[in-house]
Amino acid sequence: MKLLSISHTPAKPLLAALLGPILCSGCHTTVVQQRQAELAVLDTAAAASSSTLDAFRSNSLPPDYDLHLYIAYAPLNKALGALGAYQFPVPGVDGATAHIRALRLTSFGTLPSASVSASVEKGDLKADVGIQVVLVPELAPDRQPALRFKVLAFTPVVSWNGLEFTKSEFVHALLAVEVNKLTARLPLIVLPVSQQLSLGGPALQKDETISTGRDSTLVLRVTVPSTAQQQQIRILNHVFMPDGLHLFAGVAK
């Protein structure tokens, strides 16, 4: 993980210059918080992967289904790649703005995740942030299936020394940001999955000419009734694999 120091000019540059060599050994970083956040996601990933493995070995997957849809992360990443950068105010940190430069779906084992390239800015203070994210499916029966980025950790990648009080305050404010509020500020991916299955076709009409003997003919207007019907797709189960999402659905009128 890239470690950047904040580009803020210290309030007391002369003092800092004099004491820097001494205080350097007392530099503070968020490395521990970053590692803890990373480890927490990996712990979750190991549990999720074990669970998937157990399900496979016990033959409890796949469920009985009518429709199986698999969508790889690759096309969704093509879409995310075209999203461009965007920004939003950091909740709870006055004047701070988060910049999301890129989002990309990925996976730790079978745990769906995302790599997020992001930074936070407040006045002259600017820092990259590590955002640990997992994907959570939203499978409400009355809405198209969607994937939401759930933020598990939000850690500025910062180092500062004991005299950089403004930075210190900034970092602690960022570390205190409520991650569920950040979740609501990341995009929602609405999957290209139908809620209904349309089958059949419209009524047809055509004219056919038949011979009726000698030189005579008869034109018949043939009417084929509509066979169109819609059935409802109901998602029964979802399974994340390292390269994409499987949805298993029942289909009924």
Place this chain on the structure above:
Amino acid sequence: MSVRAAAAIGIIGLLSGGCTAIAVSDLDRRIAERKAEIRQLTTDVLAAAPPAFRTTRDVEIELRYRPLQAWLSSVSSPPLVIAADGVKAAGDVVYQGGVGKAWLEPAHDTRVRLAIRDLVLTPQAGALMWTASAQANAETRVRTYIFNVGSNVHCSGALPTVQPRGSFSVGQVQAMKLPYTMRFSIPGELQVSVRCGLGQLGSFGLGFPIGKIADSVSTGSIDLGIETAARIQLPAEAGGRLYVFRFSAQDAVVSMTDRALAVETNVGVAVE
């Protein structure tokens, strides 16, 4: 700040820095262990995955035949009735010099009805077939002019119940749907006939070829459960913009097994 205070800060810094380094080192070791564990689990998961989870394309769809069978049962109960009604008749159907002639009039009195019931899928590897039960009847009106006397006669006929068979002819994936035509294959030359007694003109028979009238039972499309667009919605705090991405099938492969219709395809993604 006295020299003593600065030294104290330095020592505290050194000590806390040392503690941090130990903590980071421990976390790095645990992270490495977890990553190795996850790599092994991933290998195991892929090895244990049932066939449904072994994928190679961007989008893979398996539609089992239950919904298709439910649809066919529904559209053929009550029976699916294909109607053919005369709209224009031309020429004499019978002509005997010195006796008279006969022709169909009015054209709309000619009616053919084919009632199809009990549509049942009979899937096979590589093909999707169907069977049904069908009945047909026909009627027509023949106007005669015999020895300068005009008359007309109504004639009808029926086909006893037959068991037609046919196949689904499927095309290439279009807009994430599979176009199809349900065609009759057997019996191909089936006819429903009417026979009319025309007095001095003798007997007149007319056969309506079912295969020509009803060359397809149904033409339409089968949804694959996938739409042509994905959407990405930014939250209101970030502007709320909605991005729409058009998905298009590329190099789609359609296959039929004895229990499901399957489509595997890569997809192109375009910003709308």
